Every structure is written in structure tokens, then in C-alpha cells.
Amino acid sequence: MPTLKRLSFSELHARCADGLNLRLGPFVMRLVGRDRRLAQCLYDYYPDYPLAPDDSFADGEIRLLGQSLVARALRRPLCLGLEDGVPFTECAPGALLAHLEWAINWCVASRAHHYLMLHAAVIERNGHALLLPGQPGAGKSTLCAWLIHRGWRLLSDEFTLIRDRELTIDPLPRLIPLKNESIALIRERVPAATFGPCIPGTRKGTVSHLSPPLDHLRRMDQTARPRWVVFPQYDADASPEFSALHPAECFSQLTQNAFNYTLLGQEAFERAGALTDAVDAWRLRYCNLQQAEALLNALTGGSPTC
Amino acid sequence: MRESPAHEPRWRADPAADLLWQRWEEAYFAFDMRSGQTHFLNQAAVSVLAALAAGPQSLDAIEDALLRQHGAEPDSATREAIADTLRVMSSLGLVEPIPSR
Numbered sequence: 188m189p190t191l192k193r194l195s196f197s198e199l200h201a202r203c204a205d206g207l208n209l210r211l212g213p214f215v216m217r218l219v220g221r222d223r224r225l226a227q228c229l230y231d232y233y234p235d236y237p238l239a240p241d242d243s244f245a246d247g248e249i250r251l252l253g254q255s256l257v258a259r260a261l262r263r264p265l266c267l268g269l270e271d272g273v274p275f276t277e278c279a280p281g282a283l284l285a286h287l288e289w290a291i292n293w294c295v296a297s298r299a300h301h302y303l304m305l306h307a308a309v310i311e312r313n314g315h316a317l318l319l320p321g322q323p324g325a326g327k328s329t330l331c332a333w334l335i336h337r338g339w340r341l342l343s344d345e346f347t348l349i350r351d352r353e354l355t356i357d358p359l360p361r362l363i364p365l366k367n368e369s370i371a372l373i374r375e376r377v378p379a380a381t382f383g384p385c386i387p388g389t390r391k392g393t394v395s396h397l398s399p400p401l402d403h404l405r406r407m408d409q410t411a412r413p414r415w416v417v418f419p420q421y422d423a424d425a426s427p428e429f430s431a432l433h434p435a436e437c438f439s440q441l442t443q444n445a446f447n448y449t450l451l452g453q454e455a456f457e458r459a460g461a462l463t464d465a466v467d468a469w470r471l472r473y474c475n476l477q478q479a480e481a482l483l484n485a486l487t488g489g490s491p492t493c
Numbered sequence: 494m495r496e497s498p499a500h501e502p503r504w505r506a507d508p509a510a511d512l513l514w515q516r517w518e519e520a521y522f523a524f525d526m527r528s529g530q531t532h533f534l535n536q537a538a539v540s541v542l543a544a545l546a547a548g549p550q551s552l553d554a555i556e557d558a559l560l561r562q563h564g565a566e567p568d569s570a571t572r573e574a575i576a577d578t579l580r581v582m583s584s585l586g587l588v589e590p591i592p593s594r
Contacts, residue, residue, distance in 0.1 A: 433517065433518075433520070434517035434518075434520075435517045435518070435520030435522070435533075438515065438517070438522060439522075439533065442531060449529060452524075452526075452529045453513060453524060453526060456513060456515070456522075456524040456531060457513070460515040460522075463515075463517070
């Protein structure tokens with residue numbers, strides 16, 4: 188399947204005006220806008236994502252609404268809308284990437300109810316998936332960003348998509364939004380990593396998006412099965428610690444963590460129960476990435492990857 | 494078995510309840526198909542539901558059943574715990590009092 192970078196900028200700009208279908212894991216997002224800034228954002232930060240055919244069903248449509256010359260001259264915010272034409276979010280031009288990603292998140296979280304969707308990062312090695320659920324601030328994105336450069340494959344930083352009762356997990360490898368101190372930390376530890384711009388002043392502080400490794404994008408159709416669930420908690424003052432989680436607590440945490448548990452009802456109850464039975468569950472408290480990696484390697488039987 | 498006072502309500506498992514279960518050791522989760530709610534129940538709550546499986550029971554009868562099951566002697570704390578459990582499960586729609594005889 189061709190990727191976005193096969194298009195020249197002018198071709199991409201023309202396609203965006205009519206609507207460009209981008210494939211993100213199992214989903215197709217239709218991105219529409221004549222404004223060159225949308226095409227530029229895609230050109231800069233999504234070059235290795237596959238294009239879906241023009242006639243594909245789109246799971247969501249995100250439009251960069253047109254601006255008049257006066258609005259441009261007055262530096263009015265950009266406005267993203269969904270297919271119903273209702274404005275969804277406004278942003279400064281420099282924050283377009285962050286808002287586009289959030290709009291995609293909203294489309295997935297509010298529509299993909301054929302999945303049990305957990306708010307959890309998920310990475311894979313040897314076909315076995317490690318789920319990292321966490322409340323904001325727990326450090327799951329930072330840990331995930333580190334581990335995908337240490338021998339694990341990114342399935343998703345935000346959504347664990349459980350397709351069926353066999354617990355098939357569909358990858359959704361997206362840009363990883365690192366926040367505040369985590370940006371410099373990963374830049375320093377992973378010099379080869381590719382980042383988007385630093386976007387200050389968001390609800391979560393300064394955000395910068397880390398691009399997934401190319402190989403992880405190429406493997407976005409390779410599913411995995413859950414083997415471990417680890418609830419991470421970053422604590423700068425703590426000594427590292429792993430503690431086993433009772434299955435009942437694991438089940439309870441997973442159901443509270445799901446985006447659509449209540450909506451799916453019985454199906455979610457059964458999938459979450461099957462997931463609990465299928466995994467070893469742990470809490471991980473850590474104060475630096477190398478410690479966390481070492482503990483996770485000990486748990487998962489892996490070896491450090493340089 | 495003690496005779497229940499005539500004014501003491503009897504309890505029954507809600508006949509319309511439609512529950513799915515998950516269990517890990519003595520931790521139980523019941524998914525209520527009617528409400529869509531998931532309830533965490535401990536062993537005591539499940540024992541109470543089991544005691545009501547055969548039909549409506551008074552608090553005395555439920556207490557007797559649980560004491561026999563565990564080979565324990567009556568005490569006020571146990572009785573109060575069972576009464577609390579019934580109240581909580583009633584608020585969840587899992588059991589309900591039925592009119593006095």
C-alpha cells in the first residue's frame with residue numbers, strides 16, 4: 188500500500204482539498220482542507236503512513252475549516268471540524284498537529300465500539316503483548332517511548348484495541364505525545380528519534396510528538412495477544428518495585444480503565460474477564476527508565492536490547 | 494431453626510435478575526444484564542445469594558444457613574454483617590424484601 192511520502196507536496200495539497208484517506212491501523216481517517224497548513228502538517232509528520240483508496244469507508248472525517256483572508260490577517264485560530272461541519276476544536280497554527288491528533292483520538296474513542304478499548308499503551312515482542320494502562324501522569328507514554336526503542340514494537344500509545352473474545356489486539360501505531368520533561372528525556376536517550384515541534388501551552392503543558400519507528404508502521408497489520416498487564420507508576424523518589432496484582436484487582440482496574448466498558452456491557456464484561464485470565468498482572472513503581480526496562484525484562488523473559 | 498417473628502421481612506433473590514459471573518478465588522463479579530452494572534461481591538454476599546436460591550428466607554434462616562455452612566456459632570456481629578449485606582444487595586437490585594407474612 189503506498190505511503191503518503193510518495194506524493195509530492197503539491198499532489199498532497201491537491202488530494203487534501205478533495206479529501207485524503209489515511210490509514211491508521213484498522214481505521215481510515217479522511218482529512219479534508221484546502222489550507223496548505225493541513226497538507227504541510229501531513230507532509231511533515233505522517234510521511235510513512237499508508238494511504239487508503241479514495242473510495243474507502245472512512246471511520247472519521249476531520250476538516251480544517253477554511254479561513255478568510257481577513258481571518259488569516261488577524262491571525263485567527265485554525266478550526267478543525269468533523270464531518271457534520273460542526274467546529275470541533277480551535278488552535279494556533281503551530282498547534283495544528285496536536286489538535287489533529289486529539290481529533291483523531293476523539294473519532295476513535297467515540298466510534299470504534301466493535302473493540303473493547305482500554306486506555307493503555309500496548310507494546311509487543313515475540314507476538315506477546317504487554318499492556319501498560321495508566322492514569323495521566325503515571326508515565327506510560329514515556330515508558331512506552333523508551334521501550335519501543337529497546338526491542339519492543341509499538342502497537343499503540345493510547346488505545347489497546349481488543350477485537351474479539353480471542354483477545355486479538357489490533358495495532359494502532361500513532362505519534363506518541365510526550366509531555367514536558369519527558370520530551371528532553373527521550374531526545375537525550377534516543378538521539379535517533381524523530382520529533383514534531385514543541386507545542387507549548389496545551390492542556391497538558393508542552394507537548395511534542397514522537398514518530399513511531401518505520402518498521403512499526405510497516406507492521407501495523409500484525410496483531411498480537413496479551414500476555415502481561417503492568418500498571419506503571421513513575422515516582423522520582425521511590426525505589427523500584429514490582430508487585431503482583433490479584434486478578435480481581437486487575438479485572439476491576441481494567442474495567443474502570445476502558446473507554447467503552449459500560450457501552451459494550453456483557454461483551455466487555457466477558458472480554459475483560461478473558462483478558463484477566465490470559466495475563467500476568469503487576470504493578471510497577473519506577474524512578475528511571477533503565478530500572479523499569481530491567482524489571483520488565485526480568486518479568487517478560489527478555490534481554491536488554493541496545 | 495429459629496422461628497422468625499411474623500413481622501420480620503423475608504428476602505428473596507430478585508427473580509428478574511439476570512447475572513453473569515466472573516470469579517477469582519473469593520472475589521466475585523456479577524454483571525447485571527438488566528442494568529448493565531458490574532458488582533463486586535465477596536464470599537459472604539455470594540453465600541447469601543446461594544441461601545436464597547431455594548426461595549425466600551428470613552434473616553434468621555439465612556443466618557442459620559451460613560452458620561451451618563461454615564460450622565460457626567451465632568453471634569451478633571455475623572447477624573449484623575448479613576443484615577448489612579442484604580441492605581447493600583437490595584440497593585443494587587440483587588435481592589429484595591417481600592411483604593411480611
